[in-house]
Amino acid sequence: MRKLRARSLSVSEARQVLRGFELESGTVDDVIDDFCRRGYLDDEALAGVLVASGVERKGQGRVALSRALAQRGIPRDVIDRALDELPDDDDERALDFVRGKARSLSRLDHDTALRRLVGQLSRRGYNGAVAMKAAKTALRETTFGSSTSGVRFVDSD
Structure with missing residues (x-):
């Protein structure tokens, strides 16, 4: 007891x-x-x-x-x-997880950041295709609109 x-x-x-x-x-x-x-x-x-x-x-x-x-x-x-019982939303959950992580990796080159994000998702039990898709999407969202002037446009959603 x-x-x-x-x-x-x-x-x-x-x-x-x-x-x-x-x-x-x-x-x-x-x-x-x-x-x-x-x-x-x-x-x-x-x-x-x-x-x-x-x-x-x-x-x-x-x-x-x-x-x-x-x-x-x-x-x-x-x-x-x-x-x-789980909704079939592994893609969305993986993406939610790596969105915050991608911002913290913005100082790294794209390939290193991608490799780290995919590794983090893999350790959390996401399959390779889901992990790669989420990591690429998160990195694309993080760097979208960046330019040499340092101005970043952030989606306010």
Whole structure:
């Protein structure tokens, strides 16, 4: 119960914690079943929270989200259902993430900035095509209207 108060656990994680107390497997199963009945353990709910958090706070893509859920021991079918709830907007989320990053890389040459942005998106679980498209778009938006005079036109949207 102390572990559950600190953070939500998946059924798999709870099972590992209980095995650490050297309980018989039947006792572990009984405790897990009881915790599931009481709602203390719910892989579906946990997956939903982790997906929402990964998207909203960390800007993660589907690959990174899937990997994070699998590392927590959440079953594949539960992961797939949680990811199916996501709107199919990886392109837009990737672009939102790199827009701010592109401004901070404006002092670098185009190729270096592009490589860094694509790398950041890849580490967050976006596939190569999505990462490249978002990075190119963000860099184009950042440098649009720049000239040798140093005047930059910024879209006010």
